[in-house]
Amino acid sequence: MIERASATQAAYVLALCRIVVFTLLGLDVWRMADPARIAELPRDWYVAQGVFRWLPDAFQTVVFDPPLLRGLRWSALGLATAAVAGMRPYPLFAASFCGVYLLLRALASGFGGFIGHGWLGMTLCSFVLAAFPAADAVALRRSQPPARRIEIYTAPIVAMRTLFCTCYFLLGVRRFAHGGLAIFVNDALPTFISLASLKEGVDGGFEHGLLILTSPLAAAAMQAGYFIVTSMEVLAPLCVFSRAFRWPWLAVMIPFHVSTLFTMNIFFEDNIALILLLLTPLPFWISARFARA
Secondary structure (H helix, E strand, C coil): HHHHHHHHHHHHHHHHHHHHHHHHHHHHHHCCCHHHHHHCCCCCCCCCCHHHHHHHHHHHHHHCCCCHHHHHHHHHHHHHHHHCCCCHHHHHHHHHHHHHHHHHHHHHCCCCCCCCHHHHHHHHHHHHHHCCCCCCEEEECCCCCCCCCCHHHHHHHHHHHHHHHHHHHHHHHHHHHHHHHHHHHCCHHHHHHHHHHHHCCCCHHHHHHHHHHHEEEEEEEHHHHHHHHHHHHCCCHHHCHHHHHHHHHHHHHHHHHHHHHHHHCCCCHHHHHHHHHHHHCCHHHHHHHHEEE
């Protein structure tokens, strides 16, 4: 679809990506526990993540101030709202949100957390959106996109698609490299699913995953499905280049992301949103209606 889109249509697609990405990231900030509670945890538990390892210890002392952490959270919510609305100067609002959001996530991950592939792709896409004119359409005080070359809109869409598929690729490669084929036949998957089903997760509270302990057929199906999903994750970069491959990939990954809610109490709403935005014609169908209006 991107090959046949006009510059105006591509501008609306990029704007739709902006609205969805910053809305979901803003909701993630809203759902975060009070970040000031992080300051109450023993500092010895904290392990700096990513680039924050390079910052001096004085930074750690300053940033763990409870009023500052609360201020950062409310600032992130305000900046996300401004980015969703496309307020000017959009690049400043969007880039500032990316920085504050990354800081809040890094602080939370430093206390025994991890870099979740649920929000990683969305975060990377927000960086791309902050660097391009994603507020040229569907924005406050702007009725129609300005006259620009189509590449200024299609380049970030392709970049987000590539980054998103790369996240899947690295996850699948890591699973094969560290677990080998054994994780698809041993007790690793049944153990994980059963424990996740018994845990009162924030996303569900379902116990359907316990079927893996009582039904050999269900266990075999889940383990075979796990192998197929991992294989599709490794092959995800093909979605960047091949429209034909996207459809079987979507046929596997979308049901998988939905099924995790009922079997593991984990719902990858961010991934599903990005799949629909970046790997299906849906945003182009929607943008075509705006472009004709």
